[in-house]
Amino acid sequence: MRMLSSLALAASLACAPMFAGAAPAATATAALPAPAGAPQADKQAFINDLVARMTTEEKIGQLRLISIGPEMPAKQLMQELAAGRVGGTFNSVNRAENRPLQEAAMRSRLKIPMFFAYDVVHGHRTVFPISLGLASSWDMAVVEKAARVSAIEASADSVDATFAPMVDISRDPRWGRTSEGFGEDPHLVSQCARASVRGFQGSSPANPDSVMAFVKHFALYGAVEGGRDYNTVDMSLQRMYQDYLPPYRAGLEAGAGGVMIALNSVNGQPATSNKWLLRDLLRKEWGFKGVTVSDHGAIDELLRHGVARNGREAAKLAIEAGVDMSMADSRYLEQLPSLVKSGEVPASILDEAVREVLGAKYDMGLFADPFRRIGKAADDPADVDAESRLHRAEARQIARKSLVLLENHNRTLPLKKAGTVAVIGPLADAPIDMMGSWSAGGKPKQSVTLLQGMRDALAGKGTVVTARGANITDDPRVVGYLNFLNWDNPEVVQDKRSAGDMIEEAVRVARGADTIVVAVGETRGMSHEASSRSSLGLPGSQQLLLRALKTTGKPLVVVLMNGRPLTINWEKENADAILETWYAGTEGGHAIADVLFGDENPSGKLPLTFPRSLGQLPSYYNAPRIGRPFTPGKAPNYTSQYFEEDYGPLYPFGYGLSYTTFSMSDVRLSGNKLSRGGRLTASVTVKNTGDRAGETVVQLYLQDVVASTIRPLKELKDFRKVMLAPGESRTIDFPIDEAMLKFYNAKLEYVAEPGDFNVQVGFDSAAVKEAGFRLE
Structure with missing residues (x-):
């Protein structure tokens, strides 16, 4: 690792959290505290001064995210960078290749550095299990470690940012991108999102061995109709807020500096042109302060979605909706100059997008040292694929x-x-x-x-x-x-x-x-x-x-x-x-x-x-309750089931065996009533009843018995992974408070309603022990 100069160190300390605003989700964590060092105002003053000196063409250039390769030959890219017409690139992971690109950016009039991004999803030189595999560990130290090693390796190859983690909730496994995500459950995926962002960014995205995380795909990409990629999504706001949005928010609360926008439509509007999604929800309601990027060619796709007649309309819709950077298309370059000149796109909207791009570069530490992850040519690895660069033991x-x-x-x-x-x-x-x-x-x-x-x-x-x-x-x-x-x-x-x-x-x-x-x-x-x-x-x-x-x-x-x-x-x-x-x-x-x-x-x-x-698709454990449920052991007629096959999944959520066996006591509650602002504890005693040491995951689910709207059969709210020796017992305590009982009602109010709740604890979502309490 290279030593930070005093200027670089100051810049790294100046990184402020990317997320502001209270989090309504029951499992949410608070926004990251502001680091010590230079105040946030210094960053804004620096960016405001820079924006004031930029021409319209230079501003538009900062909004271009170019794919290295056939889309733009290297010679042309060098010319564009020297002219200040590129904000960043992706798909190059070689310091020797990226160094001349950054040097070209340093020859531009204002010497604004570029950033290098890549899809580092589950490893870089060392490949870790796919995200589904990482989630299967139910161990957030494992998830964070994979992301940390990935960041160390990627940053050593001059990568500044990764288009990860992918936190789309997926409940239809026909979808090919199921493999990229962490599964079907809002709580587990949210925990994985936080752990991944912590791993990628470390204590600061400005650190030379960290990369900025771009949470994706915002939003609801995993809910595409029929599991068919790029398809439409039509969903109630209540389900959206309750089940699908929490993981994105969790990643942003953990400090992710960027968001990649989804390719699908959301309730009739492509995400790329969706003002409600990108401005009202992401910026205003959630207070996100980072940078947004379109997915590959998504602005151009607004024509095929049928919401834009031509490229001019597509560019206007995208930037007005809040798309800061245009990935791998030319619409911003071609159309924004005349749109801004004519006043159809206010200059203030352009400046707003540019500020977010420059802010991300500031937070990556690139204004302090444009070569902080590129280093000196003398230090380049002789073989980028060398065995010595891998982390095999961790993998x-x-x-x-x-x-x-x-x-x-x-x-x-x-x-x-x-x-x-x-x-x-x-x-x-x-x-x-x-x-x-x-x-x-x-x-x-x-x-x-x-x-x-x-x-x-x-x-x-x-x-x-x-x-x-x-x-x-x-x-x-x-x-x-x-x-x-x-x-x-x-x-x-x-x-x-x-x-x-x-x-x-x-x-x-x-x-x-x-x-x-x-x-x-x-x-x-x-x-x-x-x-x-x-x-x-x-x-x-x-x-x-x-x-x-x-x-x-x-x-x-x-x-x-x-x-x-x-x-x-x-x-x-x-x-x-x-x-x-x-x-x-x-x-x-x-x-x-x-x-x-x-x-x-x-x-x-x-x-x-x-x-x-x-x-059975979609098949997921936390489905809403219904009026005619199938009940095992009772007559199936006129109940919700498929009569040709057994009811229920082949393997339930949370399921997994061991070479040893475990037993669990009945659930013990510290009380049968929970007051507002209070807390009670659910406890179980878990014992290794087998003949060898082993780990298991003790899972806590809650069920709202009667509510103003239909609630799920159960919802995962907490879990513990515990290692036990043969014959060893351990008591696992789960604190339960009012926040864990909250949900979005029909008015989208985030509330915990008084009434009865069931506490369910088990080794998977199907086989659980149960006890009850009442929220006063």
């Missing part, structure tokens, strides 16, 4: 925490480090898929596959035999789609043997083994932006492989690799064990082997619901 430990044990019949797992294990499946030796989507600067050659992890674990103790067994899919249309953007270097490479020959080989190999470990699921491209699915089962080629392996009679351990819940009914009934591994990152193969062989006791819990079928 392995974090990946271990992300794995969820779904089934373990007859204690099939953990396996013994002896004998012969057959490692089979199209994802058994897939280094690029192990990294998952949006893997930043990660390199497939540096990721550990399941096959390699198993070989390393059994080295000198047992034998690993292997066979591919099947292609990921035999559907040429799907393969063509997945390889469309990588036609010159396809990610999905088909084995040209027949399906029958591949299965025959796999069965032959499996018959000679003691245990079968089969890796199935989705390629990373199947759980990615624009990869919405109309089915959630394993592709047919993989299903045939599993059925064939089952006939061997050998213990069948299914290792799932996927970025969304899958409908795995046959697998649940027929596999001896199922381990959900998501996409586990650079050290995924070692981490999975650690769990399979018992070096790590799995402790992950599902951050979203696994449905039985597509017919």
Whole structure:
């Protein structure tokens, strides 16, 4: 780390919180306190002076966020920077490449520095588990650590800002971007949002080893109709405020300096032109003081949405709505000069956007030192992909925490480090898929596959035999789609043997083994932006492989690799064990082997619901109560259920097994009444009743029994992850106060209404112990 100059240190201390205003959410934390040092007024005086000296063209230039690559060749970009016509770029992660760009910006008339951004979502050079995997840890220290290491690595590559965390609530797993988020629950996702922002920004986004976080996608992107990417969202304000908005607000309260705007529409208005969303809610109601950026090409898309007739109208709508920076389109450059000159866009609106951009750069520390993350050429790494730049130990430990044990019949797992294990499946030796989507600067050659992890674990103790067994899919249309953007270097490479020959080989190999470990699921491209699915089962080629392996009679351990819940009914009934591994990152193969062989006791819990079928979608645990609910054990006629299949999810939210067992006492309350401003405590005693140490997650849910509007069946309000030795007991106390009971009523008032409440505590959302109290 380079030493800060006194000027740089002063600038870092001058960073003020990006969020102002009280938070209504029950789980909200207070805005970050203002750091000591230069007062906020100095920052504003500096920016105001700079804006006063800028020409209209220079101001508009600051609103341009340019993608490095085909969209603008390097030579042209250097010219634009020197002319002061670019505010920032993204997609370059090399100090040697970025240095001349910043030097060009320093040759501009006012020498305004640019910033470099990148999609550092779950790792940079070291790839951590996808966000769903991080959320599965239910451990905020794990989530924060992944973001902190990511920031250290990204900033060392001259990155100033990341378009993360992605905190969209997702309740329809058909949506491809489910893999990027933290799940379905407002409380858990909000906690992950805070932890991620803390990790990315550290004590200040001006620190040389920190990057500014841009919370995305604002707003409601995870609620697109039918789970189809870029689709419309039509939602009541009450549900919006209660379920979908809290995670964005949590990230902003944690100090995130930026917001990326969603591509979808919200109640008939594209987010990119939605004044209510970006001005009334984000700026006025929430008091956000940071910078907003459009998503890729979103301003131009206002024409296709049908709210703008031409580029001029699109640019006007976007900047009036509150879009500060235009990502990867030219509408602001082309249209704003004449719009401002004619008065159609007031100069004050342009100045407002410019101030936010300059303010973000100030808070990144770039005015104090434009090269604070670029450094000197003499210090550039000789090899940016060098092994020494990775954080493998952290990646392995974090990946271990992300794995969820779904089934373990007859204690099939953990396996013994002896004998012969057959490692089979199209994802058994897939280094690029192990990294998952949006893997930043990660390199497939540096990721550990399941096959390699198993070989390393059994080295000198047992034998690993292997066979591919099947292609990921035999559907040429799907393969063509997945390889469309990588036609010159396809990610999905088909084995040209027949399906029958591949299965025959796999069965032959499996018959000679003691245990079968089969890796199935989705390629990373199947759980990615624009990869919405109309089915959630394993592709047919993989299903045939599993059925064939089952006939061997050998213990069948299914290792799932996927970025969304899958409908795995046959697998649940027929596999001896199922381990959900998501996409586990650079050290995924070692981490999975650690769990399979018992070096790590799995402790992950599902951050979203696994449905039985597509017919159950959307499927989430905290659904609103209804008048004719299905009640197990009672006649199903004229109740809300699907009569062709069992009621309820395949695996509930919060579910996950361990190699040990736990018991829980009944819920004890410190009182049966809660007064306004008071507090009571719910307590349970948890005991490890098994024969080895293990962690579990104790989850607290609340239910409002009678309210002025329909309330959910239950809502997660708190949780504790606890490690217990065999036979050890521990009492877990959950404080409950009035704030935890609040909700948005029909008037959008944030209230806690008097009445009865049920306290539910369990190891998942379905199996809970219950007690009640009354709010006076």
